[in-house]
Amino acid sequence: MKLYYITLNNTDEARQIGRALLEQKLAVCVNWFPITCAYIWQGEITEEPEVVLIVKTQASYRHDIEKLISQYINYTNFIAEISPTNINDKFLVWLNAEVPIRYSE
Numbered sequence: 001m002k003l004y005y006i007t008l009n010n011t012d013e014a015r016q017i018g019r020a021l022l023e024q025k026l027a028v029c030v031n032w033f034p035i036t037c038a039y040i041w042q043g044e045i046t047e048e049p050e051v052v053l054i055v056k057t058q059a060s061y062r063h064d065i066e067k068l069i070s071q072y073i074n075y076t077n078f079i080a081e082i083s084p085t086n087i088n089d090k091f092l093v094w095l096n097a098e099v100p101i102r103y104s105e
Helices: 012-021 062-070 091-098
Strands: 002-007 029-043 043-057 077-083
Touching: 002 012, 002 062, 012 029, 012 043, 012 062, 062 077
Parallel strands: none
Antiparallel strands: 002 043, 002 077, 029 043
């Protein structure tokens, strides 16, 4: 199992991307929530709103997820792959039933 932590500009993008991931069976579940982002840009500290999309899926879907995201946005965002450990069995059964395991990319 993998989690993807993805930053986006707004909830509309997160909703569209999240639903597309579910419709295409690239994820079993998605969550999104607003955050505040602070970063250094051209020597200045900037703060602005942002949305995080968390995608719960199988291990071999990164390329497909990134390709789908690029269909919805054209700016540089952050996509991190996280490998959780000790996942509860009932969740894994659900994940495996809904999103096929791929053995090669």
